[in-house]
Amino acid sequence: MTLDPHLAFARRMDRSDGLAHYRKRFAGAETDLVYFDGNSLGRPPVSAIERVERFLRDDWGGRLIRGWDEAWLQLPTEIGDRIGRAVIEAKAGQTVIGDSTTVLLYKLARAAVDAQLARDPARREIIVDTDNFPTDRYVLDGIAKERGMRLRWIEVNTTAGVTPEQLAEAVGPETALVVVSHVAYRSAYLADAPELTRIAHDAGALILWDLCHSAGSVPVKADLWGFDLAVGCTYKYLNGGPGSPAFAYVRDDLQAVLAQPIQGWWGTTDMFAMGPDYEPVPDIRRFLSGTAPIVGMLAMEETLAMIEEAGMPALRAKSVALTEYAITLAGDWLAPLGVTLASPADAEERGGHVTLHHNAMREVTARLWQRDVIPDYRDPGGLRIGLSPLSTSFEEVHRGLAATRDTLKTVLLERAGLA
Amino acid sequence: MSLATSAPLAIDRATCLALDAADPLAAYRDRFALPDDLVYLDGNSLGALPQATAAHVAHVITEEWGTGLIRSWNDAGWFAKPLVLGDRIAPLIGAAEGEVVLGDSTSASLFQVAVAAARLRPDRRVIVSERSNFPTDLYILDGVQQLLGRPAPLERRLIDDGGPSLDEVLDDDVAVVVLTHVDYRTGRMHDMVEVTRRVHSAGAIMVWDLCHSVGAVPVDLNGADADFAIGCTYKYLNGGPGSPSFMWVAERHHAVASPAVTGWHGHATPFDFDVEYVPADGVTRFRVGTPQLLSMAALEASLEIWGEVDLADVREKSLRLTELFISLVDSRLAPWGVEVVTPRQSAKRGSQVALRVDDGYAVMQALIERGVIGDFRAPDLMRFGFAPLYVSHADVWDAIAVLEEVLATGVWREPRFARRGTVT
Structure with a gap:
């Protein structure tokens, strides 16, 4: 035979x-x-098993509260920077990990539309495609309702995704924000990210990239392609474990002008001053809200080391x-x-x-x-x-x-x- | 034995050891992996590691994640986990089954719940909180005020010990009152039943932050007829750094509540991938995105312990520990002007004690160097938490002895103790 x-x-x-x-x-x-x-x-x-066990025993168990100052407090930006460098080609200080993908989508999309509406009240449209991942659509639907905006749908074939021609047709002077998945969750269609970004920008819109299905499988050049905002998942190709925290990218020049809505103490200038008024730090940390879920952040570092190497x-x-x-x-x-x-x-x-x-x-x-x-x-x-x-x-x-x-x-x- | 006495305190370390020997919760200390050379009085900030946690987390990683892989969403009950663990927290806070769900961070959960609460009173324009509330609560509420109060934000009214009082700020324009049950700095505890009653009399919605209560004092949300609550699981519940928060929504609001973030895990049929957002029934609609299963695995291990203990025993021991601590401060630390800020009346006290002393930050750093771990809260409070499951009476004695030595010798004046870390 x-x-x-x-x-x-x-x-x-x-x-x-x-x-x-x-x-x-x-x-x-x-x-x-x-x-x-x-x-x-x-x-x-395999090494994540040992890593988490060591963390529990030595870091949480042994250092207790001291661990925050000694190491953990910086993990959202440290790991964020590693993702930035190895996975999405973003220079340091623009990427952070924190909440679930959905919460980060909400924060960045709200920040974007609030800024756009403040600049130009006529920009009342959010463009999204009919086959984007459901949570993207649900979150945007909720934001549109609470901000008195409209969703403008791009109808896409479920075996493909959003093309430059379709986006060019959809954008206009009323577009506040465009939300596109870089790789479509159903079809795996790989969007032309630099071109779609350019089209959105030419229309005066901001664009928020969902990198859930591309981070760790497809090269992303966030800085080179002129991204405004992006979120991505770490439990898929980055092997962070079930529900590991998502990452957010905010281009550095947008950080000081965007205000995210879940204003928590982790995003303030001096989180242990504990004053009554919210004063967001003028860098990527302002997109954090509450205490970072440390145990769930560790495994992805093992994969990041492999990606850095390969x-x-x-x-x-x-x-x-x-x-x-x-x-x-x-x-x-x-x-x-x-x-x-x-x-x-x-x-x-x-x-x-x-x-x-x-x-x-x-x-x-x-x-x-x-x-x-x-x-x-x-x-x-x-x-x-x-x-x-x-x-x-x-x-x-x-x-x-x-x-x-x-x-x-x-x-x-x-x-x-x-x- | 009553310790709340004004008579000279006839207590020594041997007495403390005797109290420990008679303590019905004493055996629980062995369920935690605490370093032997530490007196850990910061379980109100980050609880200790339960002995069983590492094995359970390893099981979840190797078996559920590694072997079960994607199948574990069903087979290992991952999808239901935020509700299943919520049901295990429910008895600790007087909630019914199906009323509690785990979420993202406490900040995110407060946002989710506060928006839903305010939307139940759309014609009212005021949110009430407390000046001394934990800062993230005030920051989050500021965001809610901006979101729901367009074009002008909703008005904020803050009550304060120095006035105005709750009664002074309540009127028929108040939509929501958000208070922390046990104050994070002073340990002062609100009368949940009475406060909720007054808030309801004004027609407003009551939201309780239970971060410093859950696992420290018995809480009865349904008994108090409250509306919403959120809380933290990495303090007295020992879920580990950044373990997920929980949300409680009274059953009567389930059908109408409209939370802020409409994510796919809050959808009625999340795996149909419908185009339209249709909220799930019950507290499920407060879910957002994929739950953090590894953080939940650590919490699940510690909730085993909480399923065994009687909260009445916890409260009784908590009060004995805090009373002992306060008595010893009074009898031994008076020469250095140490002031007990926490209420002396036990009904008004959570499970922590705050001391005001000059240069408290440096004093605390000297304590920490000597293996007594509390923390410092700006501007001037040293904070000591007494987690009844693993803090002993002897720990209290030893902490006071070290504190007395630090104050008596003035060692805290050494410059290295004045250097500030980011976390205090």
């Missing part, structure tokens, strides 16, 4: 993969389980190779079963995951989970395959798509009454 050429290819790719050695630094990667959901919750770095270009190159390979397998094995690609076919327009469409995918996903192959399902009919470049091997992709093929065949045979 000859070796499946796809498997031979996978093994060859794994052997020549310069990032292959990182895989064993993630817990569980040595098992047969196929993990296609690192874009939703990344695997734990560099985002290498991660992106492997990510592209992984998604190309998944698409090739899908073309050979799944297309004959009626599966279509619900992600951009061109790697330059695609982030780190691939969505495959078939009306049986909800059932297929449930059955794959039963056999330790873990993708996720997103309506309509989308099997979403996340391929985290540090922890995924090509052979894992092969195993997972072979299982998908076999499972889909079984489901289709059963549907036809033939099984």
